[in-house]
Amino acid sequence: MEQLEAILAAYIEQQMTADSAHDRQHIERVVHTARQLAKAEGADLAVVIPAAWLHDCVTLPKNAPNRHEASQLAAAEAVRFLQSIGYPEHYLDGIAHAIAAHSFSAGITPATLEAKVVQDADRLDAIGAIGLARCMMVGGVLERPLYHPTDPFCQTREPDDLTYTIDHFYRKLFKIGQTLHTTAARAEAIRRNTFMQTFLDQLAHEITR
Numbered sequence: 001m002e003q004l005e006a007i008l009a010a011y012i013e014q015q016m017t018a019d020s021a022h023d024r025q026h027i028e029r030v031v032h033t034a035r036q037l038a039k040a041e042g043a044d045l046a047v048v049i050p051a052a053w054l055h056d057c058v059t060l061p062k063n064a065p066n067r068h069e070a071s072q073l074a075a076a077e078a079v080r081f082l083q084s085i086g087y088p089e090h091y092l093d094g095i096a097h098a099i100a101a102h103s104f105s106a107g108i109t110p111a112t113l114e115a116k117v118v119q120d121a122d123r124l125d126a127i128g129a130i131g132l133a134r135c136m137m138v139g140g141v142l143e144r145p146l147y148h149p150t151d152p153f154c155q156t157r158e159p160d161d162l163t164y165t166i167d168h169f170y171r172k173l174f175k176i177g178q179t180l181h182t183t184a185a186r187a188e189a190i191r192r193n194t195f196m197q198t199f200l201d202q203l204a205h206e207i208t209r
Helices: 002-015 024-041 045-054 067-083 089-101 113-124 128-141 165-173 173-179 185-209
Strands: none
Touching: 002 024, 002 045, 024 045, 024 113, 024 185, 045 067, 045 089, 045 113, 067 089, 089 113, 113 173, 113 185, 128 165, 128 185, 165 173, 173 185
């Protein structure tokens, strides 16, 4: 497995784009979390580890009209690459499904334990301290204001995360924990949500006039 991971890491390094929210460090965090969840849940590492390394081997910008196709494009590219290095064929369908199902925008329900583990690992990276930082990075790249000028925390309006960065917490981030499948991931989501709420409480303190 160690030799395989070195090959996968080298390939991913070549595939990396300028998307700072889906960089090499994001991949490594997802692999680390997926490994932990797989061991806790008894999932097959021969599927989980390649899928975690390759889940973002094709990425599209957050505001791309075909964003929902990215994970399926990544699944196809992952299979092509794994075939090129002689990875056992009987794992490829499971890997492709895990990659295709990891994405929110694809709307694919994970049908295997391995796909659930990879999806959970990727979604955990969207919350907590690292998720908060990634949210801010994306908001900056898209040049969105940090918060609504008169209702920063969506108390009297629907969240609009296409316009305001903080709205993404209410539109998506605080809901991620409800979508997780594994016991270990759900427990971790509670800890990460608590941190994000603490951040918003402090932000409210600082911007309240």
